[in-house]
Amino acid sequence: MFVGIDLAWNDRARTGLAALDDDGRLAASTSVRSNTEIDTWLDTNTSSVPKVIAVDAPLIVTNPDGQRPCERMVTAAFGRYDAGCHASNTSKPYFNPPRAQVLADRRGWNPDPGSNGSGVCLEVYPHPAMVGLFRLGRILPYKGKRGRTVEVRRTATLDLLDRMEDLDQLDVAENERWQQLRRAADEATRPMHLEGIEDEIDAIFCAYLAWSWRHRREDLQVYGDIISGYIVAPPPPTHATTPRVPRNAPRASGDAHHPSHVSVSFSVSGQPATFATAGERAWRDVVEQAAAEAMNGRPTLQGRLSVQVDFVTAQRHGKHPGWDLDNLIKPTIDALTPVIGPREGQWRHAQPDDERVDEIVAKKRPAEADEQPGARIVVLEIAAHTSGTTGHSSPMSCSGSGATTLH
CATH class of the missing domain: 3.30.420 (Nucleotidyltransferase; domain 5)
Known part of the structure; x- marks a missing residue:
């Protein structure tokens, strides 16, 4: 015991x-x-x-x-x-x-x-x-x-x-x-x-x-x-930290459905896939399903958004080149419509409103023994929604094996 x-x-x-x-x-x-x-x-x-x-x-x-x-x-x-x-x-x-x-x-x-x-x-x-x-x-x-x-x-x-x-x-x-x-x-x-x-x-x-x-x-x-x-x-960690939301960042005004700094987090089981590959559709489907289950009928998040993704990829075998972190991000963000809502306009296929995503923090690592591949995703409101505003430039931080930082 x-x-x-x-x-x-x-x-x-x-x-x-x-x-x-x-x-x-x-x-x-x-x-x-x-x-x-x-x-x-x-x-x-x-x-x-x-x-x-x-x-x-x-x-x-x-x-x-x-x-x-x-x-x-x-x-x-x-x-x-x-x-x-x-x-x-x-x-x-x-x-x-x-x-x-x-x-x-x-x-x-x-x-x-x-x-x-x-x-x-x-x-x-x-x-x-x-x-x-x-x-x-x-x-x-x-x-x-x-x-x-x-x-x-x-x-x-x-x-x-x-x-x-x-x-x-x-x-x-x-x-x-x-x-x-x-x-x-x-x-x-x-x-x-x-x-x-x-x-x-x-x-x-x-x-x-x-x-x-x-x-x-x-x-x-x-x-x-x-x-x-x-x-x-545990031993002293070496993985990357998640940036804090700045203290002086604009905050959502907050109401019954959208208090300030609302966040949604969920896990996804399945092999993460990169953009424009055979596995992309299947990966987007499991992410979208997990996102919908996490929302459980609640209204989509509003305002400016931060997305944090921790990828766990399958072990590489033979000559497999591995997975590029930047290419893992796009199909994952594209599957977040249940959380962030659809983009307005006429589209052949529904598009997520990812123009409101001002920050992406992403990490990847290979699965450990007996661990299943997948991802942990957190979407956070970091500023209030204001109609008629346009997106502003923010860094997209990506860390992990072969990490890239995009500006």
Whole structure:
């Protein structure tokens, strides 16, 4: 059994709990508040001492002020992806001692990451772990933060759930509780709807990190040490970051259907194809279908747009020349009509309104072992729609193997 805990700093806030079986499948999850509720759930859902427990909360804090060394290390590795750490120190009452340390002592768990026995308790941090494992260009904005609309958070939460469903070990497709979480995210219209599920989702992800610590150790490493504190996260990433939307960029005015910075994200399964090749039509069809399913009947996005595409291509064999990134982009953008709407005018075939796309950030990489080719696509409103305006020139940034930057 492997356990994940998104531990609140006190018993007034929600704590997420999750357990995976030895094969990494989701067995149970919930959210509670009090220490008694935590212990009761653990006693009920873990028949023996868990092999590994991954806790999203400071576990070892000895410094009187400032950041712990491990927090500085993680920030140095992941800060450019917006996945830096807050400061933990003993001047803050809730870290003197940390609630995670008290929990580990109460349960008899061992905080030494070098131990190979059962009951190993690790401190983890989901944001950098997601950046590393999912190769994100920036953290998913599913947490409550000033300026984030419910729609932005809802879209990001569904994006996270999609990515977690791609982790085959979790095997959540038919899990009843998982489907309840997905429905809650899909139907969320107020911040409280998302806040009621985010801790549990984080706990499930933490449980996956606990399972990975035993079965995919190469995906993780220890930042820091057991004396001054440590955080378990993926190795420092080398993939490109996603550019931030400038703070002074014009924002959409926002209404019931189009709050500012609305985004749509979805995954596509299939072999990406380049422009004017035999596979182009099939690729456009699967992208268009995935885009339509992601919109689920909602109005198309308005205003000026940014498109981010992460391609995963099949492994090259023999003398296959590979796929040019710039030629992968065009058929993909051309299939986004369900998201960005059709272009006005008389056309033999419907054309997407891609004149409103002012920024494209694209990456490609070959599929890893047992990984299926496809793409991850995010479309973001970056400025309000103004009738009668014309497009303005913006860079189209493309990174990856054989990357190209077009101006």
